[in-house]
Amino acid sequence: MIMDKEISLAIVGLGKIARDQHVPAIAATPGIALAAVASRNAALDGVAHFATLEELLAGAPEIEAVALCTPPQVRRKQAAAALAAGKHVLLEKPPGATVAELAPLIFAANEGERTLFATWHSRFAPAVEPARTFLAARTVRSVTVEWKEDVRIWHPGQHWIWEPGGLGVFDPGINALSILTHILPRPFFLTSAELAFPENRAAPIAADLVFEDTAGTPINAAFDFRQTGPQTWDIRIDTDAGELVLSSGGARLAFDGRPLVEEKEAEYPAIYRRFVELIAAGASDVDATPLQHVADAFMLGQRRIVEPFVEA
Ligand code: NAP
Secondary structure, eight states: OOOSSOEEEEEESOSHHIIIIIHHHHHTSTTEEEEEEEOSSOOOTTSEEESSHHHHHHHOTTOOEEEEOSOHHHHHHHHHHHHHTTOEEEEOSSOOSSSTTHHHHHHHHHHHTOOEEEOOGGGGSTTHHHHHHHHHTSOEEEEEEEEEOBHHHHSTTOGGGGSTTSOTTHHHHHHHHHHHHHHOSSOEEEEEEEEEEETTOSSOSEEEEEEEETTOOEEEEEEESBOOSSOEEEEEEEETTEEEEEEGGGTEEEETTEEEEEOOOOHHHHHHHHHHHHHHHTOOBOOOHHHHHHHHHHHHOEEEEEOOOOOO
């Protein structure tokens, strides 16, 4: 939808994902424009700069919306402040450091008639909606998830990821859970888990998870941050009709070896189109289910201490 007037947006936390995805996606989305950045150590040429969200809220009252691209541990406070100042709020994933902190944000958004959008970027990957449609008419027999990446390549210098609330390997793993909770026809729940914690870190480097759905269908997931060489972001679903494989993080879909979808990632432009639509409709979109599954893994999971993780 193209609106008469562009929504004036600020990015908060100009780090890896903000630079790689948010800035170009905003530029490509009608109805919204990047008007400011709030980041302590980074700025963009030609865009108004503030060191913090507080300075932005005080110094740029014309800003209508903020995209919070900071680590999850600081996002609740920022979201609460932005909503209190009358801004629409887009949250990067995961939407927070705890599940319960979302309820007051939803309440504040409703009270203030502002949009709160908790994004799950992987749900916007091109093969995800086709997979959901395909599975709606099939019986699922089993699901296997392999989400294995090299933390040194994808999260260089991101100390927050290893701190409490940073989620460790669940930072990428929650993307798989955001896809599964969207495409599987039945709700599912965790029955056991094993989490591997480096002895010098507060967050897991690997996790093996066992879920089942309400029909007893087994769902197994293996997340690992220690993958070198080829990287794996795959979901295999055995159905009564054959095997569906969602690979490359949701960019590709194949059924019994035949490709159904093979597209380049275009997740973030779709996220911003949705944000513009939500604001126009006066609606919010907050689904905590993937974060709930991660919280369950921390609650139920057996912990194993493994060798220290040293980045350099
Ligand atoms: P990042 O590179 O560390 O960027 C986050 C930025 O937030 C930092 O550059 C920093 O900017 C600011 N920040 C850090 N700590 C802060 C604090 N304590 N208070 C206020 N601001 C702080 O991280 P990222 O990879 O962009 O990830 C950010 C979020 O996006 C995470 O939730 C992640 O899960 C999600 N995400 C990341 C990716 C990816 O591939 N990297 C993909 C999808 C989603 P200043 O120092 O300039 O303030």
